[in-house]
Amino acid sequence: xxxxxLSALQHHAFCPRQCALIHNEQAWAENYLTAQGRVxxxxxxxxxxxxxxxxxxxxxxxVSAVWLGMHGVLDMVECDTRSGCLKPVEYKRGxxxxxxxxxxxxCAQALCLEEMTGQTITEGALWYGQTRHRVxxxxxxxxxxxxxxxxxxxxxxxxxxxxxxxxxxKHCKACSLLEWCQPKLxxxxxxxxxxxxxxxx
Numbered sequence: 001x002x003x004x005x006l007s008a009l010q011h012h013a014f015c016p017r018q019c020a021l022i023h024n025e026q027a028w029a030e031n032y033l034t035a036q037g038r039v040x041x042x043x044x045x046x047x048x049x050x051x052x053x054x055x056x057x058x059x060x061x062x063v064s065a066v067w068l069g070m071h072g073v074l075d076m077v078e079c080d081t082r083s084g085c086l087k088p089v090e091y092k093r094g095x096x097x098x099x100x101x102x103x104x105x106x107c108a109q110a111l112c113l114e115e116m117t118g119q120t121i122t123e124g125a126l127w128y129g130q131t132r133h134r135v136x137x138x139x140x141x142x143x144x145x146x147x148x149x150x151x152x153x154x155x156x157x158x159x160x161x162x163x164x165x166x167x168x169x170k171h172c173k174a175c176s177l178l179e180w181c182q183p184k185l186x187x188x189x190x191x192x193x194x195x196x197x198x199x200x201x
């Protein structure tokens with residue numbers, strides 16, 4: 001079973017083709033959005049571990065869940081020094097989304113921590129740079145199921161080795177791989193249909 005990078009969940013939520021380009025074809029390019037995100041994460045990840053008001057803050061925490069088949073690096077994990085309870089915190093460049101992709105990624109992080117520690121993690125948090133606001137995320141049964149289903153879909157995509165065809169949309173303008181992907185050009189390519197017609201009955 002192929003281990004799914006936690007970062008692939010966010011890429012898949014944005015665009016399955018982008019996910020395959022990055023994780024199967026090893027394509028990468030940076031634009032101003034990814035640069036802003038990189039700077040934010042470097043600032044968060046570069047800090048030293050510290051304890052304040054009974055909470056231990058650990059940064060750039062590497063996780064690996066063998067049974068669930070996931071791995072990655074968490075921006076931050078908060079640990080209550082009295083109870084030992086853990087809480088993953090994910091930093092995002094933008095603002096809260098209308099779809100639960102950020103919550104699903106955060107919940108997958110919690111599932112990794114649970115497998116590694118044997119501890120049940122009930123809640124995490126998302127911090128958004130655009131609003132400079134922190135949002136609490138309870139890990140409900142439905143969110144846990146959505147996270148597991150998303151991981152399964154991403155694993156299926158990555159194991160297939162197939163890069164989905166382009167589907168141009170408004171989101172393409174924000175994609176750092178726009179020039180690599182060429183969704184407008186390749187989306188009009190009918191060569192596959194032409195070849196299929198040649199050999200059809």
